[in-house]
Amino acid sequence: MANHKSAIKRARQAEIRRLRNKSNRTRVKNVVKRVRAAINEKSPEAARAALTAAIPVIHKAAQKGAIHHRNASRKISRLTRHVNAITA
Numbered sequence: 001m002a003n004h005k006s007a008i009k010r011a012r013q014a015e016i017r018r019l020r021n022k023s024n025r026t027r028v029k030n031v032v033k034r035v036r037a038a039i040n041e042k043s044p045e046a047a048r049a050a051l052t053a054a055i056p057v058i059h060k061a062a063q064k065g066a067i068h069h070r071n072a073s074r075k076i077s078r079l080t081r082h083v084n085a086i087t088a
Contacts, residue, residue: 024066028075031057035079044087051083 002008031054038047055076062072 021066024061024064028058028061028067032075032079035083039082039086042086044083047083047086051079054079
């Protein structure tokens, strides 16, 4: 456990940030799961709608630093490729 006053504050802040990042990463996982489920059902309209809802959530998580911006771009790119494949 931290002994110095500044280290105690650092630990407190880190815990708050950890929970915030965890929440954002969980939201990203859930929206990605929804898109993948729609892709597996082979329903292009549902997949397109799920992807449209997922993109801002993924971007926002990257903007807040919960995930890396390249990780976010890669997720969006791969999901988009899969959705385009079932619509074609």
